[in-house]
Amino acid sequence: MSLEALNDPISHADSALNLNAYWMPFTANRAFKDNPRMIESADGFYYTATDGRKILDTLSGLWTSGAGHCHPKIVKAVQKQVAKLDYAVSFQIGHPGAFELAERLTKLAPEGFDHCFFTNSGSEAVDTALKIALGYHQVTGNPTRTHLVGREKSYHGVNFGGISVGGLSATRKMFSGSLLPNTHHLPHTHNLEQNAYSRGQPKWGAHLADELERIITLQDASNIAAVIVEPVAGSAGVLVPPVDYLRKLREICDRHGILLIFDEVITAFGRVGAAFACQRFDVIPDIITTAKGLTNGMIPMGAVLVRKEIYDAFMNGPEYAIEFFHGYTYSGHPVAAAAGLATLDVYEEEGLFECARENEKIFEDAIHSLQGTRHVIDIRNIGLMGAIELEPREDDPGVRGYEVHKQCFAEGLLVRNGMDILMFSPFLRFTQDLFEKAFDIVTNVLKKID
Numbered sequence: 001m002s003l004e005a006l007n008d009p010i011s012h013a014d015s016a017l018n019l020n021a022y023w024m025p026f027t028a029n030r031a032f033k034d035n036p037r038m039i040e041s042a043d044g045f046y047y048t049a050t051d052g053r054k055i056l057d058t059l060s061g062l063w064t065s066g067a068g069h070c071h072p073k074i075v076k077a078v079q080k081q082v083a084k085l086d087y088a089v090s091f092q093i094g095h096p097g098a099f100e101l102a103e104r105l106t107k108l109a110p111e112g113f114d115h116c117f118f119t120n121s122g123s124e125a126v127d128t129a130l131k132i133a134l135g136y137h138q139v140t141g142n143p144t145r146t147h148l149v150g151r152e153k154s155y156h157g158v159n160f161g162g163i164s165v166g167g168l169s170a171t172r173k174m175f176s177g178s179l180l181p182n183t184h185h186l187p188h189t190h191n192l193e194q195n196a197y198s199r200g201q202p203k204w205g206a207h208l209a210d211e212l213e214r215i216i217t218l219q220d221a222s223n224i225a226a227v228i229v230e231p232v233a234g235s236a237g238v239l240v241p242p243v244d245y246l247r248k249l250r251e252i253c254d255r256h257g258i259l260l261i262f263d264e265v266i267t268a269f270g271r272v273g274a275a276f277a278c279q280r281f282d283v284i285p286d287i288i289t290t291a292k293g294l295t296n297g298m299i300p301m302g303a304v305l306v307r308k309e310i311y312d313a314f315m316n317g318p319e320y321a322i323e324f325f326h327g328y329t330y331s332g333h334p335v336a337a338a339a340g341l342a343t344l345d346v347y348e349e350e351g352l353f354e355c356a357r358e359n360e361k362i363f364e365d366a367i368h369s370l371q372g373t374r375h376v377i378d379i380r381n382i383g384l385m386g387a388i389e390l391e392p393r394e395d396d397p398g399v400r401g402y403e404v405h406k407q408c409f410a411e412g413l414l415v416r417n418g419m420d421i422l423m424f425s426p427f428l429r430f431t432q433d434l435f436e437k438a439f440d441i442v443t444n445v446l447k448k449i450d
């Protein structure tokens with residue numbers, strides 16, 4: 001194929017494209033390959049499908065691209081960097097971009113988060129954070145602290161640490177004999193009887209944080225290393241923390257010397273109207289994981305931010321010795337670092353976190369306007385994260401949600417479904433007319449679909 005053909009935006013619509021070899025992630029491969037939904041380019045709030053149709057994106061990529069697709073400033077920074085330093089080994093050698101980005105991130109984070117470890121994804125950030133927590137207790141003379149506590153209905157990526165503390169049975173069941181030992185789970189806070197149609201933080205559910213005390217009583221605090229939660233659970237369907245819930249978790253962890261990890265892979269970088277959700281909720285953890293919005297989704301990258309005391313605890317032993325035997329070939333990759341730096345500039349220059357905060361009420365009103373629409377049993381939201389939960393079909397859970405996704409795509413709207421929950425994560429600069437357009441399509445599709 002000629003270079004021109006590769007650059008032709010609809011060339012890949014070519015029916016000769018063979019779909020067989022690619023084993024797609026988190027996809028019903030056979031159904032997809034029978035009826036593919038293909039996108040080929042993106043600009044701002046829209047994808048372009050291979051048949052030339054514009055598709056309005058309601059998930060900012062996959063919660064990744066809050067500043068809009070193909071943002072020219074980030075594109076330019078990546079183009080420039082890739083031609084200057086394509087790759088730099090990060091073990092025992094450095095390059096300026098990674099240091100600069102780490103410094104910028106620590107400035108955005110709450111006070112005291114002075115250090116940053118780079119990964120290439122959210123899953124790697126989570127497993128890195130868990131290893132840092134376990135290692136911290138080793139180096140501070142508490143080697144029995146090896147247990148980890150996660151939560152039901154949580155998603156922490158797909159690596160072994162992440163699925164072990166994670167709380168989605170679909171990601172665990174095939175591997176249940178091989179998960180990390182000594183992991184425990186808090187109950188989730190999803191309760192339609194108490195919290196249906198909550199706007200913002202639900203009032204009911206803070207007491208569920210006390211379940212941590214039960215786990216501690218049973219296992220003993222001297223054995224527990226860390227608790228990991230998403231401040232707002234994303235993939236499980238936007239589960240907003242009840243009022244006072246996170247503060248209670250923090251207080252219990254403090255009382256028992258347990259590290260608190262916030263998995264902010266979705267919630268960081270404006271998604272809830274602040275740089276980090278912990279700032280919005282005013283509950284500060286010990287370790288923060290991020291990815292997605294760090295580079296606006298343009299280049300894969302994750303980061304783990306840690307408090308000074310944690311980093312300092314590792315900095316012992318002889319100076320020539322490696323302090324933490326962990327890292328990835330692509331940790332702090334120069335092109336990803338350039339994308340990250342440009343992304344942080346864009347967030348700042350365009351005031352996107354403030355924008356998200358201003359858009360929150362418009363989004364809330366727009367999404368809640370679907371209350372009463374056919375099949376809808378709950379709507380919830382915080383920041384620019386929202387979910388519409390549908391009544392599952394009897395004997396066929398998940399199919400209704402999937403059909404809504406497919407029909408919306410046919411009508412020019414990308415909507416993500418997790419089983420029968422439709423999830424929304426609009427661009428930080430979305431406008432009222434786009435919110436209305438998106439939810440009008442969803443309403444019409446819901447009326448049509450069985």
Ligand code: PXG
Pocket residue numbers: 026062120121122123124126155156157158230234235236263264265266291292416418423
């Ligand atoms: N933690 C959280 C909180 C996430 O949301 C990960 C870790 C893993 O990140 P990587 O980069 O390894 O994928 C995520 C990822 C969905 C969906 O449907 C969300 C994610 C991944 C796949 C699907 O909402 N989030």
